[in-house]
Amino acid sequence: AWLAKTDDLGNTQWEMSIGDYNMLNNTGSPYVINAVLQGQDGGYVVTGYKEVLNSKTDQRSKYLLILKTDGRNFGASGRITTSDGSPVSGVKVDFTIEEGEGVVPIAVTTDSNGNWQQTGFETGTKYSATPQKTAYIFTERNLLIQKSGDRYNFTATSFFTASGQVTGADGSAVANVTIRFKTLTGVGSVPEAVKTDAEGRWSQTDFLPGVTYVVTPEGKGLNVNPAYKTFSAANTALDFIAGTGYDVSGRVLTQDSQPLAGVTINFARLAGSGSTPSSVTTDANGRWNQKGFATGTTYRVVPQRQGYSFIEDSKDFSRANTALNFRAVSGFAAGGRITVLTPRGEFPIKGVKIEFSSVSGTGNVPVSVMTDTNGQWQQDGFFNGSIYRVTPVVSASAGYTMPGLARTIGIGATSYVLTPSYFEVDSRNISLNCQVTLGYTASGQATGADGQPLPGVAMTFSQVRGTGSIPQPVITDSEGHWSQSGFQDGTEYRVTPGKDNSVFTPENRAFSNISSDLDFTAGSAYAVSGQVTMDNAQPLSGVSITFTKSQGTGNPPAPVITGADGRFSQLGFTQGVGYQVRAEKRGYVLTPTVLNINSSGSYNFSARADWSGTWNTNWGMVTFTQNGSQVTGTYPGWSGRITATVSGDGVSGRWSESDFASNFEVQLSADGNTFAGDWIVTNGQRGSWTYFGGNRIVEITSQH
Structure with missing residues (x-):
């Protein structure tokens, strides 16, 4: 190994070699290296031993060498993987300076685990790391490197390949067909067109995941089936069947039977899947012809030339035709x-x-x-x-x-x-x-309580008086402004703002002429919800939930009706205002009768069917009295009596007369005004269920 220290200009200040010691002649460096480790600060730690020649014994002494930078350099590292975490090796990572001055470290390449590292980045300088590898794109095009200790990781996505074959109707290969590509959905580069080889095969790479492409075969006089195919992932079966198709031709003449040159003859497919040949132009003799129309497909031919019209706008055809003629005017x-x-x-x-x-x-x-x-x-x-x-x-x-x-x-x-x-x-x-x-125009602005513009507010319009038409609603723009026209003189209108979880001051404004100051200020609002269930825990639908204001200003939200699950919800309650919530449905008693609220929450009611009152039944007049879940009744026609128990919207129990008694069970209708069910008529030892129904005609006060 060789070590050297340089100055800022790269001049060598000192140097030494390590590990070339010759014990025979005692030459070279006696230091031997065991390991070299690099630190995050760009420096190195070197460990090894020193050889010492001695006549009696060979001696070795261990050493630790720390090579530190001058504090101005640091190192960087990272990893490159696919979206599923698999490492990508062989990715080249280039470095450039984004801001500042200094030395640019050379590019590095990821190892088999996708890891990369480099040193020599100067403190105070911002660098950019950019990965690149053929057939890959990277989610992070580049990352900014400006300090030691961070990891700079990239996610790679590989391109995919598409291929297919073009054959004739007899299965023979069709060579030299141009295969073109374009995007259908998504954003991505479009690979270059390719041609089929001697076996009619084609293949192309560099298609991006997440993009849907269209592949179309093209060739002079060529007709293919289908005309195109789409794909969005690797596909090896994008095949086409080619045929020469049939020819059509015609002539264009003027009203005085003179040939008309320069007429564009356009074609469109009306039915079938055959490809559509390109447009042609009439020659000096007014003649035109075109090839490559597919059998089984219906086409339309349309002539066009500036300054001319045609007695027949178009003609349709589905087979070879040499008389597709037009007369131009x-x-x-x-x-x-x-x-x-x-x-x-x-x-x-x-x-x-x-x-x-x-x-x-x-x-x-x-x-x-x-x-x-x-x-x-x-x-x-x-x-x-x-x-x-x-x-x-x-x-x-x-x-x-x-x-x-x-x-x-x-x-x-x-x-x-x-x-x-x-x-x-x-x-x-x-x-x-x-x-x-x-008509005249009205406009204004919506702002929040902090005075900032409020976009997305729906402004709806209604008539106060008059018969003028009502313009469509508009939405405030990014500056909170709105404007609408078409308001008619002689009609007074009202504009009302609306936005989820907001209440406005004022609630609406009236106007009858051009107005540009119809402004509104929004405040925060809250929502309430709840459920109505019967004594058997079943939900009760069709209950009217009304809201009234108990204190504060402003109108209460509109009433709502419980759904099939017995639930209700409503928006637009103003903070700091007190409200009362009331649940009502004919034929039912709701508990509690009213709820006082001043904040968001879930407010529930329980319901019990109300059977009290006089009913006109198919067995005469019946009067029910209800106390809680217990119901008693009389029907004077037979001196009869009824005792029963309420469950949900039904009631069941016993009826009795002077010498007869048996059971009955009936169900209350959704509107609470009628009931229907059965009771058992006993005759000796035999009994049978008989219809029992009626309409409520007089309500009496029940004891609930």
Whole structure:
């Protein structure tokens, strides 16, 4: 071994060798090294022994050598594994300086356990460690190294491979087919296209996990089945069957039978799974042809050229055809602009649908178009000699933006007037503009109790008086601002803010003209919940839970109804305000009758069916009196008496007359107004269940 000490400029100050001692001639260094260990500070610890030649005995003495740095250097280390913790060896870790000055340590490579380490990093300088290995990506692209003692670990993910084969219908290999890739979902690099080899096989690597790819075979005149495949993991069966398909052709002529060159012939697949050949263009003789259409697939051919329309817009085909001809008509183009007039100025509207219809003439009707971000629209293919109607349709997606407002203001749901509502266009009138006039605009801001903007507050609108339409709700933006238009003169509106776990001051604001100061301040709120169960522990649904204010200001939350599980919950209770919670359902007695609350919690009620009152039954008038869970009753028609016990929403017991007695059991309806069940009619030794039901007609005070 060789040791040396250098100065800041790298000049050697002293040096020595270790371990080259020759006992025969007593030359070299008598120091022998057993082990060398590196510390976190970048220094080393060396252990060994010293050889001493003696005529009587050979002597060895142990030594410990500590080599320390000047305090300005430190070491760094780490480990590189896959997501499941498996080590990744052979990863090169490069180092660069991010901030400061100093020496850059050379790159290192991970060992079989994925570990790496390096020294020579200068204190006060920030370094960046960057891993790289072919066919791997790393979750941490680089890590910042700036002190000793930390571990700098990386997680590696390997690319995966996809492959397949292209064969003919007879199973023969199809070589030299271009295999292209693109992403369907996810974000990741797209590998280069490859070609099939002599056996029709292809393979490509560097596909990223978590990304779904599309693979498509391409070749002139080539038809494949299927047209493409998708994959998101290693796959060796991305195979395709290729065929030459059939040809189609045609010709495009003008109205006076002259050939028309430069017409783009487009194709679309209507049914089937065959690939769609690319577009072609008519030649100087107006002719066109294309190959590679798949048997069993239906296609549509559509001609297109600026300034022309076609007597037939398209033709469909599913087999070879040489007569897909079209007649072109020279026409004209029309265009215009749609804007909205607001109190803050005039702005272009995007997303207005422009529809066309024929007023007179035999010309083809062009398809509808949409206005762009500048509110502009344009369409061609109108026939000379024909008159068309142009009608703007403000759809739900139409909207405009204003300076200082981050969102798009929708128009489709607001009140507006189109001026004019439609146009008539011919070759002399091709510039057509339209203006949308809205109702007035209202706006404001929502803030928290600390005065900070509050985004995500829903502003809903309702009528106070008048018949004007009600604009759609809006949401406050990142600055807490909101704005909506389409409020009609002559109608007074109310705006109400809403956000989970928040209450607002004021609760709402009314307005009847342009307003820009409809502001609200939010305070914290809490929620309450609970359950209603019957005496047999079964839940009771359909119970009305109402809330009233016992102290403080503000309106109480709206009532709720218990669900099938007997549970209820409600938001919007204001801190510092007292409330009363009441549970009610016809035909049931609720305990307690009312609960006083002033904080969040679970508030439960117990219920017992209330049988007290007079009932009109199929066995005459029956009067029940209830005391707790015990029910007694009479039915005068037979001088009968009833004794029974309540369980849940049912009651069962005995009926008795002068010379008869037996059992009965009935169930209360959900609304508490009717019951139905059976009782046993005994005749000598025989008995049978007979229907017993009735309607409550008079309520009496029960003793509960």
